[in-house]
Amino acid sequence: MSRFIERHPAWALITIIAIAVLLWLVVAVWPPGLEAAIGRKRVFLNAVLNGITLGGLYFLVASGFTLIFGLMRNVNLAHGSLYLFGGYVGYAISVWTGSWILSFVVAFIAVALVGVVLQILVFRRMEGQDLRQTMVTIGLSIVFADLMLWAFGGDFYQIQTPNWLVGPIQLPLITAVKSSGDPVYLQYPLVRLVIFAASVVIGVAMWLALNRTRVGMIVRAGVDDRDILAATGVRIQLVFVLVFALGAGLAGIAGVVGGTFQSISPGEDTRFLLASLVVVIVGGMGSIPGAALGAVIIGLAEQLGSVYIPTYAIVVTFLIMVLVLALRPQGLLARR
């Protein structure tokens, strides 16, 4: 961090000012002039919180994508299909057993198994042929999309939020002050906050696992140079299978989260594939912290954009990607 400030003082200053302005906007009671200019604070706060929690969901999808890419150089364009499959599995399980938690577990295992099968039967056969692997993932995404359309039809499914998570809670964020002088606090759905907290926990756990454990060390070494790693006697194929399983499983969990937040239907696979592509391009390919940063940036841009400039919201996301590519083509937090 301090090295970043030393090397790019101007960017560091801009970042700090932006964060400070955002914090002030979130915490302070807005003066009437500001409310007149850009609307109610409640709307803004909701958009910011939606953006951050959506960022949590994007992080779950994109972290698996970036992990697989970083280690195996495999742009898994079927990642959106894994997300959607996880959502359908989670829906089926939650309808069948009525347990929300169990649907996460089963979705993780089921999608991770699909990942293991893919890695062993498909990608291992064409190792080192990046382009061919990517083509295969495109073919797989088409096949998966059609198989799921066959099995589940074109309907929208929503996974039932468990009773103990239904309803809003009051946050200690003042949205306005009534004429009587009483502060009005923000109400926000509990389930989104819980899911966001869970994705933060998963992110931190992944970071710890990558940076503090032996397996993590092997994975990081593989990201840097898989040939040398294999030469040192590590069973790299096993590592590949495990990482693919983890990445796919995370996409499966994200599917259940997405099914609870929003809904799952055909076409969502493309949406989340696009989201993870943009998140990973912005954050830096192969970097977990980059995926987290990119996910929050894209989530915020999408939600704020859809509130303040509804018909051009996607352009904001796209412009962020263009800016990053123009200034820092390797992504914000990539090392190379």
Next chain:
Amino acid sequence: MSLIQGAQLQATQPGSAVRRAISRAWPELNSPAAWLVALILVIMPLIANGFFLIEIFATTLILGVIALSLMFLAGYGGMVSLMQLTIAGFAGYMVAVIGVSGNANISMGWPWWLATPMALALATVFGTLGGALAVRTEGIYTIMITLAIGAAFYYFTNQNWAIFNGHTGINTVATPHFLGVNWRSDIPFYYLALGVAAVCYFAVQYLSRAPFGLALQGVRDNPRRMAALGFNVNAHRVAAYAIASFIAGLGGVLQVWNYRQISPGSVSVGACIDILIIAVVGGITRPIGPFIGAFIFVMLRTFALDFLVKFGLDGNRFRLLIGLGFLAIVFWSSDGVVGLWESWRRRNAPPTGTIGNRHG
């Protein structure tokens, strides 16, 4: 590689220096099969009726032109761009927005001879800018960035009502009438599509042998060496994007004239990927590949339903068939149907191959 070998094989016949030069540049000129295909294509309106002429052959030619632009980028430049259909769709949208259409509040109502070049120019600019963005990274990242551009454009057309009229799109787009001919009626439109496809095909064929095309292939094979030789690698790549965008734009204009409407569905991510499938299934090393791929794709799309129902399967599983076919091609042939055919011919006729090599 196979391209150059093909040219050598053709150039072995005796003849004057001029004729050899011509045949080296246009290997089709002394291949009887190519003449036969050309003849069939020209007299097609005598053979096929309106449905086949437009729904099968004109559509094949249009998709083939769009896929040709991808083949040019991927085969000669080594850049697999998934946004070629997006560029084509952009050109189509521009024809609808600048020209005349049923949505009078959006369309600017320019005559077609102004709107079409304008749309082509804008599409070329759009594709070149996208390409300039994509060449900032290399190889496999190109796919990701161009796919992101394509998907962003799709969601943008869905969201935006001021220019693109949201998810309903723009309907009853006017088609050109001149020289007393309605160019959207079946036979003139077929010849229009055939003419455009032929021009694009021969242009790409010519470019692949022109200094620019050779430099581009050098950039594909070894960018660092080309840079060391003094070639501006990125400029070549961006120029390739510009050419491919123009070709894709031509395809897009034809497409919007064909369907007379355009909506976000025409530029969806699935459609972008279809173009990649067409090019890869046909064969990505030769300009004829995309047209073969497009023909297979259109035939499957049109007849898969009847075909599947006949075998007692669900007729809606057309995309499954496409996906599995694509997977099979990617698994077993690096060069699509063209590559399969080449290897089959080489296996069945080894003597002719060796004779050709000895002479060359």
